[in-house]
Amino acid sequence: MRSDRRLGALLVAVALTTAACAYGAGADGAVADQTPLISIDEPTGGSDTATTSSTGPADTASFAGADLRDGTATTTPEPPTTTTTTVEDDASTATTTTTAPAQDGDQEATVDTDVDLSELDQLLAELDREFADLDAALDTDEGDIEG
């Protein structure tokens, strides 16, 4: 009789354990059905630093190279550039540096307004030269040998 009670207690214990495992597997299955917003790939080498990538709308920031160890993402903006504009003409040479105002709180935008206008003077000078030759050609006759 004592053996039968021990066997019964053991079966009850096995049944409870089995039920508990089945419940746990069901919970895991429910989580797996959800589409993860961010996929995390372990880098080769077993480092605890994960790299993430995401594709989203145009205004979504890129998180390439983000360090998730402390749960925060950091980005490195493009360094601001400085535009140098040089204008040369007959009278003077002017150099201007243009830096556009900041577009947002973190990043400074720049605008390149560099256009070389010095060729204009050269073009007009060439045109004047051709016209001087033309005027001279139109001011010539055949001389006095005709007839």
Next chain:
Amino acid sequence: MKNPTTLKRMLATGLAAGMLLALPTAANAQQADTAANDQVTVQDVTPEHRVDFGTAQQRLIDAIERRLETLERLTNVVTGNEHITAGHEARLLADYAQAANGLRIARGDAQAATTFDELRQIGHHVVVDYRIYLVVAPKTHEVIASDTVADAADRMDGIADELGAAIERAEQAGYDVTEARRWLTVARDEIGEGRRAGGPVADDVIGLQASDYPDPATGALAAGKRRLDNARIDLREAKVALEKSYAALQDAVGDPADV
């Protein structure tokens, strides 16, 4: 001793008689020299030509040489010009080669001429059949000026495109580029006007030949000159407008350029 008054009368009478005898002899001698030196027959020689045949012949040869030199200079101008189109250059050089060939033949004819009539005919041929100074040279320079206008307009368009892109960048960065854009539009209009006025002149005049003088050559060359003058004014105004557009752009981004 004779009276001094009687002596003076005798001297005067002797001089007059001597001149009457000497003049026909001198005239005959000069005619003989002319015939010997220039091979001009007595019948061909008019009084004003007796001593000038050699000079006239040389003048004609010099005139032909000047035309050949002009053609050579025009050849150098055309081949050394960076604005003229290849097609226009080829046509002008063909004209020059043909004219130079004819003028060299005329030079040989002038050197072999023996009469004034020959010289006159050669001189007339040199002027009328080639028109180096009244057709060839002017049309050459109008073709070059026209192609220069077209090339300058193209290059100004390139500058306007660069400026337009800079204005676009500034606008996207949030600057007010209204004034810069307005002057750029003016510049593009002027460039277009200049190209339309001066560009076609080359094709209008390049086909002119000596036989087209005076008409239609004179009218075509004058009209071409007027159109080229207008084109030059347009391109000058285009240059000013481009500079104003650039200055306005620099003003807009907060750092005025000294242009």
